[in-house]
Amino acid sequence: xxxxxxxxxxxxxxxxxxxxxxxxxxxxxxxxxxxxxxxxxxxxxxxxxxxxxxxxxxxxxxxxxxxxxxxxxxxxxxxxxxxxxxxxxxxxxxxxxxxxxxxxxxxxxxxxxxxxxxxxxxxxxxxxxxxxxxxxxxxxxxxxxxxxxxxxxxxxxxxxxxxxxxxxxxxxxxxxxxxxxxxxxxxxxxxxxxxxxxxxxxxxxxxxxxxxxxxxxxxxxxxxxxxxxxxxxxxxxxxxxxxxxxxxxxxxxxxxxxxxxxxxxxxxxxxxxxxxxxxxxxxxxxxxxxxxxxxxxxxxxxxxxxxxxxxxxxxxxxxxxxxxxxxxxxxxxxxxxxxxxx
Numbered sequence: 001x002x003x004x005x006x007x008x009x010x011x012x013x014x015x016x017x018x019x020x021x022x023x024x025x026x027x028x029x030x031x032x033x034x035x036x037x038x039x040x041x042x043x044x045x046x047x048x049x050x051x052x053x054x055x056x057x058x059x060x061x062x063x064x065x066x067x068x069x070x071x072x073x074x075x076x077x078x079x080x081x082x083x084x085x086x087x088x089x090x091x092x093x094x095x096x097x098x099x100x101x102x103x104x105x106x107x108x109x110x111x112x113x114x115x116x117x118x119x120x121x122x123x124x125x126x127x128x129x130x131x132x133x134x135x136x137x138x139x140x141x142x143x144x145x146x147x148x149x150x151x152x153x154x155x156x157x158x159x160x161x162x163x164x165x166x167x168x169x170x171x172x173x174x175x176x177x178x179x180x181x182x183x184x185x186x187x188x189x190x191x192x193x194x195x196x197x198x199x200x201x202x203x204x205x206x207x208x209x210x211x212x213x214x215x216x217x218x219x220x221x222x223x224x225x226x227x228x229x230x231x232x233x234x235x236x237x238x239x240x241x242x243x244x245x246x247x248x249x250x251x252x253x254x255x256x257x258x259x260x261x262x263x264x265x266x267x268x269x270x271x272x273x274x275x276x277x278x279x280x281x282x283x284x285x286x287x288x289x290x291x292x293x294x295x296x297x298x299x300x301x302x303x304x305x306x307x308x309x310x311x312x313x314x315x316x317x318x319x320x321x322x323x324x325x326x327x328x329x330x331x332x333x334x335x336x337x338x339x340x341x342x
Contacts, residue, residue: 005083009073013091023094029101040067071174113165114196117203184233253300281321286333
């Protein structure tokens with residue numbers, strides 16, 4: 001068994017793949033295994049992986065599969081992993097040379113099974129630190145999640161900034177061919193940890209591709225209902241682990257907040273008819289109506305709005321998008337969204 005298994009889904013990543021793999025293979029921590037899953041790449045990624053597996057023989061394992069998406073690739077990696085801890089890295093990102101050692105030592109010294117840190121975000125030639133959290137925690141130290149339950153809300157549901165004890169994932173797997181799939185697992189992992197080490201320092205170099213990022217914001221997302229799918233899975237996993245009663249308020253707040261984030265997405269879509277946009281937004285709100293009839297009085301909306309002016313402004317615009325498709329039925333709301341993309 002290795003101390004850490006690093007799982008890397010690879011899809012058409014030839015431009016940055018060498019840097020990614022080398023940054024992990026050359027870590028100061030040597031007791032690691034690297035599992036790269038080629039997810040049906042159509043560029044030279046598989047050839048590069050074969051070359052790298054020769055260079056880093058005994059450390060790098062290549063798994064080749066047909067294209068199933070990042071979630072399925074990570075699941076394949078989880079099934080193959082033997083490490084005591086799990087680290088997820090995307091193929092266009094990379095790690096500084098001592099990060100795995102630092103995070104592992106923090107876990108061992110503080111007797112925790114989850115260590116989280118910040119992103120170093122790379123945007124072209126620019127670098128800036130992303131705290132990956134909107135909590136008021138600024139110092140590094142142990143967080144008792146049981147006494148700070150809102151941590152599962154304020155911590156990013158992303159996976160790149162975390163070193164995770166494998167038992168915290170257990171038999172959970174990412175939903176496949178699904179957008180925002182990290183949200184289905186990470187709040188459950190954080191709640192299950194009971195305590196973690198909050199490392200207020202960059203642990204992951206996250207590359208932002210500007211064109212892709214802009215497109216994700218301004219173009220319609222036909223699979224926008226994936227957010228509801230992921231939230232439902234998250235809630236079911238919390239229930240399965242006996243965490244629902246303890247974290248009922250936080251589960252509700254996560255459901256509301258992340259649904260409203262997708263409402264914000266829809267507000268920004270260009271080249272999408274206003275009436276269809278209004279239908280999508282109204283229907284997402286209908287899903288909230290059906291699940292949490294008093295969602296508008298949840299204090300998470302004002303709390304997040306107090307630190308994010310754009311979110312506060314967007315919430316003030318909601319009445320402009322409400323139309324006759326506002327319904328109390330989740331099933332009908334989902335049908336209305338589906339019809340909007342036809």
